[in-house]
Amino acid sequence: xxxxxxxxxxxxxxxxxxxxxxxxxxxxxxxxxxxxxxxxxxxxxxxxxxxxxxxxxxxxxxxxxxxxxxxxxxxxxxxxxxxxxxxxxxxxxxxxxxxxxxxxxxxxxxxxxxxxxxxxxxxxxxxxxxxxxxxxxxxxxxxxxxxxxxxxxxxxxxxxxxxxxxxxxxxxxxxxxxxxxxxxxxxxxxxxxxxxxxxxxxxxxx
Amino acid sequence: xxxxxxxxxxxxxxxxxxxxxxxxxxxxxxxxxxxxxxxxxxxxxxxxxxxxxxxxxxxxxxxxxxxxxxxxxxxxxxxxxxxxxxxxxxxxxxxxxxxxxxxxxxxxxxxxxxxxxxxxxxxxxxxxxxxxxxxxxxxxxxxxxxxxxxxxxxxxxxxx
Numbered sequence: 001x002x003x004x005x006x007x008x009x010x011x012x013x014x015x016x017x018x019x020x021x022x023x024x025x026x027x028x029x030x031x032x033x034x035x036x037x038x039x040x041x042x043x044x045x046x047x048x049x050x051x052x053x054x055x056x057x058x059x060x061x062x063x064x065x066x067x068x069x070x071x072x073x074x075x076x077x078x079x080x081x082x083x084x085x086x087x088x089x090x091x092x093x094x095x096x097x098x099x100x101x102x103x104x105x106x107x108x109x110x111x112x113x114x115x116x117x118x119x120x121x122x123x124x125x126x127x128x129x130x131x132x133x134x135x136x137x138x139x140x141x142x143x144x145x146x147x148x149x150x151x152x153x154x155x156x157x158x159x160x161x162x163x164x165x166x167x168x169x170x171x172x173x174x175x176x177x178x179x180x181x182x183x184x185x186x187x188x189x190x191x192x193x194x195x196x197x198x199x200x201x202x203x204x205x206x
Numbered sequence: 207x208x209x210x211x212x213x214x215x216x217x218x219x220x221x222x223x224x225x226x227x228x229x230x231x232x233x234x235x236x237x238x239x240x241x242x243x244x245x246x247x248x249x250x251x252x253x254x255x256x257x258x259x260x261x262x263x264x265x266x267x268x269x270x271x272x273x274x275x276x277x278x279x280x281x282x283x284x285x286x287x288x289x290x291x292x293x294x295x296x297x298x299x300x301x302x303x304x305x306x307x308x309x310x311x312x313x314x315x316x317x318x319x320x321x322x323x324x325x326x327x328x329x330x331x332x333x334x335x336x337x338x339x340x341x342x343x344x345x346x347x348x349x350x351x352x353x354x355x356x357x358x359x360x361x362x363x364x365x366x
Contacts, residue, residue, distance in 0.1 A: 052214070053214040053217070056215070062230035062344075063230055063231055063344060063359075068302075070302050070304070106359055106360040142304075145303055145304060146302075147301050147302055147340070149233075149301060149341050149359055150231035150233075150341075150342035150359055151231065152230050152232070152233065153231045153232065153234075153301050153341065153343075154301055155233070156231075156233030156234045156235050156301065156342075157233065157234060157301050157302055157304070157313075159254065160234055160235070160254055163216075163254050163255055163268060164255065164259075164260075165260070167265045
């Protein structure tokens, strides 16, 4: 049975999306760990269906400065995917790869930006290719876009997209950290309602 | 220190005499302040999309058209007079350079255009604005003075 609102999802279906999050995140983290040659720990992914303000608070403080890599999914599955990189994560990343300390995140050099976009691209593509082979769905990803700014502003883009059809936002989130340092960066998978129905059908949990 | 009243996403708050209405990190969303200096009545609305297209949707503060309508209804009920009321707007940024998102890439710009045209149609004056570009803004309205300030990540706080 097709659903029309995120709230209609049952516990069974939520479990399946949690599993998708697990597999996708696992792949993304493995890819990141390969780039950095570091052990990355990840938390169990969560599936949250939350009202806009609650969703934002779940990820962090509205005025907190974060970096974000955004890709748009199209094809059988549509929606957005976003990698939210917290300040400490970006600093660690730049230190490990480019070997210097970065203080002002709002003043990014081209090299630093390319690094973060590339990392984001690799992580998000690994996530999606895992999801794609699991479900046998073709998913096309757009060229990744990058921004560093206040978290609230960054999230306004996916929220406006989801806001057209819902008062809530569905996020499959996966937090991760490097070498035990808590950096709670996040991968968000934000499928629209049509795509949820496609996924449920393919996975037999309609 | 004045009392701070926080306005969420798709939300509106109204207060009189004192207090600071504040909405955080407007991206493509728009913050609209309404202020009647004579009675020191202020309102701050945080909308997300230009217009309500789904008639089933009960969240009217999410949209510019229904949100402004509802805010004005309350504002006038609390004694605000149209001729004295001044409005200021902030937000409508383009946080990402998205292409082919069915108009979502420029949702900020569409929000700005819609908000301006509605305020004009309502016969209200816009006396200050800080819109567009690619960064988030926190908007504050000090109801005791009517001053509106904008806070961003990399620029000095400024009054509009």
